[in-house]
Amino acid sequence: MDGNGRWALARGRPRTAGHLAGARAARAIVEAARRLGVGTLTLYAFSADNWKRPAPEVAALLRLFRRYLAAESARCVAHGIRLTVLGRRDRLPTPLVQAIEGAERATAGGRHMRLRIAIDYSARDAILHAARGLSDSTAPRDAQHAAFAALLAAAHHDPAPAPDVDLLIRTGGEQRLSDFLLWECAYAELCFTPVPWPDFAPDHLARALADFGRRERRFGAVLASADPLLTPDLAAG
Secondary structure (H helix, E strand, O other): OOOOOHHHOOOOOHHHHHHHHHHHHHHHHHHHHHHOOOOOOEEEEEEEHHHHHOOOHHHHHHHHHHHHHHHHHHHHHHEEEEEEEOOOOOEEEEEEHHHHHHHHHOOOOOOEEEEEEEEOOOHHHHHHHHHHHHOOOOOHHHHHHHHHHHHHHOOOOOOOOOOOOOOOOOOOOOOOOOOOOOOOOOOOOOOOOOOHHOOOOOHHHHHHHHHHHHHHHHOOOOOOOHHHHHHHOOOOO
């Protein structure tokens, strides 16, 4: 969800105003994603590298996360959305950790959509943490894959492994992954848009999903329909 600060500065406002606008956009996108049939939505709110930002901005973001979780928990319950927070918690303020745990408990029964918010998250750190738990495994590859997914989920406090990412959307004009869900995005379709996150509306999401639906996903293989040599001879016999 990129572009909050630049959105605010372009309007002569402080960067924190952009983060507030971004929180409002997040609410609209969560509701739209549920209506559009998205099963799991992950929002990258604060990376492990974002601690390098100016201390007042970081403090404002952490306060905003706490207020957002408190305000959105009831909405998630009403709409059957299960909310979980990915990332480290040992560096977060205690009131924010308590807000995270309270939101997760309150929404644990949600079955219509999984909403995951990444706070103090680093895909590289999570992968390294999970790899340490699998380093001595001699299980078959498929079993190791499943075990690693479970370890990765545990590394970033997810109660269960989520499906691999189908579509990654990055707003604000940047075209990079920025340490986000690197394992889960192995075969994700990518969508980069210049629209800053505060202006990213449900219509933008709907168009991104429609474009995704027109893409041909091969996962490294060649579809038989694309190569006549791989098409079975249905007239034989």
